[in-house]
Amino acid sequence: MGRRGISRRRFLATGSLAAAALAGDGLWPRSTWGANGSPNAPLEQFGYGDVWISSERHEAQLMNTHSVLMGLSDDSLLKPFRQMSGMPAPGDDLGGWYAYDPDYDYKKNFDYGFASGCTFGQWVSALARDYAITGDEATRDKVLRLNQLYAQTISGQLYEKSRFPAYMYDKLLLGLLDAHTYCHDPQAMAILQKTTDTAMPHLPGHAVEHNVRWRRDPDKQDASWTWDESYTMPENLFIAYRRGAGRRYYDLALQYLDDKTWFDPLARNENVLAGRHAYSYVNSLSSAAMAYLVAGSQKHLEAARNGFAMVQAQSFATGGWGPDEQLRAPGSNDVYNSLANTHASFETPCGSYAHFKITRYLLRVSRDARLGDSMERMMLNTVLGAKPLETNGQAFYYSDYNYDAHRVYHVSYWPCCSGTLPQVAADYRINTYLRGPQSVYVVLYVPSTLRWTEGGAALTLTQQGEYPCEPQVAFTITASQPTETTLHFRIPEWAEGAEIGVNGKRQPGLAVPGQFAALHRTWRSGDRVDLEFPLRTRLEPIDAQHPETVALLRGPLVLMAVKPRQESPLPQVTRAQLLAARRISERAWQVDSASGPVTMLPFPWIGDRSYSAYLRVT
Numbered sequence: 381m382g383r384r385g386i387s388r389r390r391f392l393a394t395g396s397l398a399a400a401a402l403a404g405d406g407l408w409p410r411s412t413w414g415a416n417g418s419p420n421a422p423l424e425q426f427g428y429g430d431v432w433i434s435s436e437r438h439e440a441q442l443m444n445t446h447s448v449l450m451g452l453s454d455d456s457l458l459k460p461f462r463q464m465s466g467m468p469a470p471g472d473d474l475g476g477w478y479a480y481d482p483d484y485d486y487k488k489n490f491d492y493g494f495a496s497g498c499t500f501g502q503w504v505s506a507l508a509r510d511y512a513i514t515g516d517e518a519t520r521d522k523v524l525r526l527n528q529l530y531a532q533t534i535s536g537q538l539y540e541k542s543r544f545p546a547y548m549y550d551k552l553l554l555g556l557l558d559a560h561t562y563c564h565d566p567q568a569m570a571i572l573q574k575t576t577d578t579a580m581p582h583l584p585g586h587a588v589e590h591n592v593r594w595r596r597d598p599d600k601q602d603a604s605w606t607w608d609e610s611y612t613m614p615e616n617l618f619i620a621y622r623r624g625a626g627r628r629y630y631d632l633a634l635q636y637l638d639d640k641t642w643f644d645p646l647a648r649n650e651n652v653l654a655g656r657h658a659y660s661y662v663n664s665l666s667s668a669a670m671a672y673l674v675a676g677s678q679k680h681l682e683a684a685r686n687g688f689a690m691v692q693a694q695s696f697a698t699g700g701w702g703p704d705e706q707l708r709a710p711g712s713n714d715v716y717n718s719l720a721n722t723h724a725s726f727e728t729p730c731g732s733y734a735h736f737k738i739t740r741y742l743l744r745v746s747r748d749a750r751l752g753d754s755m756e757r758m759m760l761n762t763v764l765g766a767k768p769l770e771t772n773g774q775a776f777y778y779s780d781y782n783y784d785a786h787r788v789y790h791v792s793y794w795p796c797c798s799g800t801l802p803q804v805a806a807d808y809r810i811n812t813y814l815r816g817p818q819s820v821y822v823v824l825y826v827p828s829t830l831r832w833t834e835g836g837a838a839l840t841l842t843q844q845g846e847y848p849c850e851p852q853v854a855f856t857i858t859a860s861q862p863t864e865t866t867l868h869f870r871i872p873e874w875a876e877g878a879e880i881g882v883n884g885k886r887q888p889g890l891a892v893p894g895q896f897a898a899l900h901r902t903w904r905s906g907d908r909v910d911l912e913f914p915l916r917t918r919l920e921p922i923d924a925q926h927p928e929t930v931a932l933l934r935g936p937l938v939l940m941a942v943k944p945r946q947e948s949p950l951p952q953v954t955r956a957q958l959l960a961a962r963r964i965s966e967r968a969w970q971v972d973s974a975s976g977p978v979t980m981l982p983f984p985w986i987g988d989r990s991y992s993a994y995l996r997v998t
């Protein structure tokens with residue numbers, strides 16, 4: 381079988397960790413920890429309906445994306461599929477990337493018809509997750525209806541006419557799986573099988589790198605036919621296998637792992653990031669993580685860990701990465717140079733979606749609290765500040781870290797990022813808490829309530845507070861009966877001097893920065909845990925070669941310098957002046973500089989002002 385012939389036995393013969401990985405994969409809507417849960421097994425995810433979020437900012441993003449998707453007509457959503465399959469296609473054209481244009485030429489008009497129907501599966505996935513959150517029957521009805529209508533359009537033409545056949549299949553696969561799992565769509569599995577039967581003959585049969593030609597058709601020789609992302613498919617194929625779609629999904633997942641030029645060198649800790657398309661290759665690290673979680677492959681776990689560490693090493697202070705959608709050579713000046721030469725600093729909804737998945741998977745395996753720090757940084761400084769999705773398809777795409785930056789919509793309508801933002805908005809729930817055997821891990825500090833059961837008792841854990849603007853997070857517990865369990869709280873690596881208290885009593889020595897603090901006790905209703913994180917200011921340079929170009933952070937928040945006018949020069953500031961930033965209102969800080977006072981704001985509150993994420997200090 382050549383390079384596809386990695387035997388299943390070899391995957392499984394990797395010892396006890398592999399067996400532990402197979403014991404519970406946590407992809408189910410409800411946690412299934414029980415008597416069989418090994419203490420070293422990966423943490424599991426809670427269900428979407430287990431967490432209730434009370435943060436206005438997070439919920440606004442969920443409501444916005446949910447209502448935009450609910451407002452799109454079925455005919456418009458099906459239009460490109462019907463057109464590609466030669467069927468009557470009534471209804472309005474959504475336009476933008478979503479449209480189908482048989483005469484598409486990226487050199488003449490990049491936007492219209494670039495990725496026909498590609499976000500459909502992500503929207504079905506997001507709606508299914510939204511149903512799991514809200515229980516709104518109209519949402520479930522729409523998911524089932526869209527799947528039925530889509531099923532009528534399934535044909536090889538969908539894949540022949542698409543520049544992104546693997547991308548489209550990958551997203552359709554997850555949409556159908558989520559419809560099956562969260563909406564109990566009785567048809568979803570059958571439609572999934574038909575989709576796979578139809579798609580496979582039109583896909584390359586193995587992972588094909590970005591920019592590599594694989595299609596024989598002479599009409600498909602321009603560069604735009606080489607940008608598909610088949611190397612991201614194993615993640616969802618493994619999930620399909622785990623959710624009962626059948627053994628062939630496991631085999632297909634192995635077949636599409638991008639080993640030779642990507643995971644093998646990453647597993648050996650060789651940095652092969654330079655020049656690769658940022659979002660899709662970071663996204664593919666989740667395929668490697670899933671090869672461990674589902675197939676027990678230690679090599680792929682190493683590849684995912686090493687690859688993620690290499691991405692972190694070239695990240696902005698916000699947690700974003702990949703200026704101009706490219707990963708960079710280690711030690712190069714590229715990321716520093718991007719501050720002056722591009723506004724396309726970080727592909728935010730897609731990139732954060734990929735980032736949340738890989739950090740969540742790796743945290744489940746390693747229980748390394750610093751992966752939670754990374755999720756928090758990404759959440760607060762990038763995607764939580766995304767502009768809302770508009771009903772006409774205007775979408776937030778790039779975060780801008782240029783010295784002359786603006787927070788703007790993308791020029792294209794219905795781009796890839798309009799597919800991932802609704803998924804990100806739903807997933808704050810599953811990112812915030814994780815579950816271990818007789819234990820809960822609090823990964824993110826977001827005002828919310830978790831409901832779960834432990835040994836027959838029903839428990840809730842509620843967190844409140846104005847963190848990250850204020851240092852305190854307060855937790856209250858309810859339990860239907862006194863229950864012995866362990867609650868783990870992430871202590872951020874920057875939080876030197878953090879305090880933890882239980883029912884008003886300090887717990888000295890328990891809060892270690894960069895680790896989870898474990899509180900094991902018999903919990904009773906009314907018990908209270910108080911966390912306090914000293915929110916000191918600090919500076920982070922863009923890279924080691926440019927220590928004078930810094931971002932100002934306070935706890936997990938990057939404070940960005942607002943420019944009075946677009947044409948205003950950057951302020952002249954010293955390190956000491958930046959570090960002395962003082963709070964002037966709930967969410968605004970001020971720095972005194974030689975050129976006058978400078979307002980510093982976190983990204984979600986930047987609004988339409990000109991700003992700079994980085995400043996040069998003297």
Ligand SMILES: [Zn+2]
Binds near residue numbers: 727729731795796798
């Ligand atoms: Zn995108």
